Amino acid sequence: MIPKQTSAVDGGSSHSVQTALGQYMQHAPRAFAVTHGAAHSLTYANEAFCKLAGVNGHKGAGKDFGVAAAAPQAPALIAMLDRAFREGVNILDEKIPAGGVDAPSWQCSVWPVMAKGGKAEALGVEIRESAAPDPAAEMQRQLSERLLVSALRERGLAEDAEAARRRAIFLAEAGRLLAESVDQISTLVTLTKLALPGIGAWCIVDVINEHRIIGRHGIYHPDPEKQILAKSLDGCWLPHPDDPFGAAAMLRGAKTISISDKIELVLAASAGTAETLHTLRKLGIGCLLTVPLIARNKLLGAMTFINAEGCPCYAPDEVRLAEDLAERGALALDNAQVYDVTVALKQGAETANRAKTAFLGAMSHELRTPLNAIGGYIELLDMGLRGPVTKEQRADFARVRTNQQHLTLLITEILNFSRVGSGNMIFAEEDIDASAVMAYAIGLVEPLFAQKGLVFEGSKGGHGVIARADEGKVTQILVNLLSNAIKYTPRGGRVSAACSTLRDRVMLSVTNSGEGIPPGKLESIFEPFVQLKEGLADREGGVGLGLAISRDLARAMKGDLTVESGLGDGARFTLSLPCAGEQEEAR
Structure with a gap:
């Protein structure tokens, strides 16, 4: 017996171990296999399993076990597989009676491999002919069982790690694209192009304005040919207040909605016209997933993903990915809306400032003319051209002249200010x-x-x-x-x-x-x-x-x-x- 050791191996050594393990499992005397899904499609079977269950070598790969197995015990084994898959329980050393006069009975063990949602997604299966207990064989069986469970677990962890890596890369790229979108229009265009990766989903973006009116601002399909069809829906497929998905549904309750039943009826009621429904069918109608766009506790709209026809419903990790994407999109959309308001206010202020400057300039010109005339006539009166001038009158003329000059100086300041503000001031540097x-x-x-x-x-x-x-x-x-x-x-x-x-x-x-x-x-x-x-x-x-x-x-x-x-x-x-x-x- 080889003692159990704990060690770390590099990438090359790990590959060698996996290769040796695969060869051992293939030629191991114990018959075992791996099936996937409720139909128990054979994804792996070693030589001993193929021989005992009557599976025709590589031709059985990918086929449902009931089709691939020729042994008379197969129906009873399928019933056992159904129970383990449905209930998610281990079945150990359960006996399957002989299926014929010359056929021996089997001892069977089944181990379900659980997905994140708590449901079985695959089964590990071991079968052997019933016989008197053999200590050496039993030890080998236990070792094979442990190796099989370990291999299945490592495979699941590797798949989870790869899925997490792809998700992180996708969200990072989505964040970069949204960060580059400053105004609302470019942000909406970016949002509609963020279809979920790997599930063939196409995307709809609805936006709610300050008057709680819904606008459909984008439909995007990752398939370029189908995107032409999606573009034809602009202005034709409009949101309706009674829609069970999209922003209309979010106004009734801002939480993630997944619709997997009666999808055809849902979209038929929303399409409005037979032509629009025909286009939607061409795009592919699968399960619907709507996530709200919420920023600063304000509902801005919704993103709806529709996966391809025949695809499974959205898994929990896909829902989380959609929600993460919506969170980033909502923040970008909110920033873009604030930016647009700021630009509009700035333009309004600049327009008002230009109008004020133009008014001040025009009024300054208009006021200087009569003030100059006042100054001129005071000079004429002070010179006595209209008759003798008394000492008291000269003092009054001086006061008028002083105030006229002061007012002219103030108007000159206003005129200079308007010239500088309008950019019409000439500089001789x-x-x-x-x-x-x-x-x-x-x-x-x-x-x-x-x-x-x-x-x-x-x-x-x-x-x-x-x-x-x-x-x-x-x-x-x-x-x-x-x-x-x-x-x-x-x-x-x-x-x-x-x-x-x-x-x-x-x-x-x-x-x-x-x-x-x-x-x-x-x-x-x-x-x-x-x-x-x-x-x-x-x-x-x-x-x-x-x-x-x-x-x-x-x-x-x-x-x-x-x-x-x-x-x-x-x-x-x-x-x-x-x-x-x-x-x-x-x-």
Whole structure:
């Protein structure tokens, strides 16, 4: 007797063991066989079994045992096989009486091989002629029994592992395809093409909209020729609220449904027309499997798989595969719907923004004309062309002129904002001396420092720093930053400027003391029509467009405008621009 050992073998050794085991089983003196299914088709029989049961060698392979076996004991053995298959129980050493005068009785053992669903799918069978007990033969019989059960178990495990591998590959590929589908239309196309592998299923995808109306968005058959037939059903085979499958059934209860009985009647009631039913029959009508598409606890639709005519009903592992596929599909469909809504909202916002910009531009042009006329007539009256002017009248004319100029400045800001927003602003980019432009901008506003009682600490560093930008636009930005610094710095406060380089950028900054900017407004102050002081009585001159225009101009020149501030620490606004060398390299 060979002692039992535990060892690990590599792939080549395992193949050798299996080959040796197969040869031993084929020539073993004990007669045994393996049958499959309720009809007991012979999938394997060794020489001893063929001889004892009257099976004609290889001609019996694949045939039902009742057809292949010629022994008179065969009918009684078939009854035993039926019982073991139906009840899923082991039958050991049960006696089958002699089937004739010269035929001996048999001792038979049957072992069912159980599928995942708890039902038998195959049987291992051993037969031998009844005789006086032989200890050596009994030991050999037990060894053969163990080897047979072990071989059947290993075969089942190997098949399960291969099925799991194929399932994982299929789901990974399905996930990749769905991840590449961004919008709803491409996602639906991908969903309909995800027919289950290996069972000849074709697929239907139904989608439920926000009004709970069902739309059939795709029918796909893996057979290219039958896909032409499936395509002809578009717009013809529509879902009905009473359908026992698809999204209609999911609205009544969102759970997996499998239909295996009266399939012809089910589809006939759903087809609507004889022509549609004829097409469905050509596609192949087998069992139906509907799984819901659910994402974020919301029913989005359903996927229905119809396998080929004559195929067995869906096994539990196929149902799980369909549910996994539906889970991935629902998530992709939900993401696509959110994406489509986002795109629609973005397009609507862009359209509204363009309309607003166009309106502001048009109104600015229309308002500037009468304002210029007002300014002109005030000049004429102040000159006395309409008669003598008193001192009091001149003071009134000055107030009118001041407000007319202020209003013209505000309208000019709005016009500049609309030009930048519409992309109609023209930029003349060239190499500019950044420190010289800063000095020029400071000169334009320098008298205002004394008027406000501020200390200007001058401009530091950066002599000969060359930037690539539009000189006029840079001047406009710097004047706006300096004006804001003067506006928001209390009397006695300090303002300074600086010019420097940081790696490949030119940095122009304006710093002032004062209250500073709250952290929550460091970004919002760059939005149009936003000022630090919201009340009408507290608002400074302007409409809150200066920083918005300045940042848009900076970014249009491949730069940026940023701010650093803290409450009570004042603020530093920095305009960054590309160095001239960077632009030369880019060209």
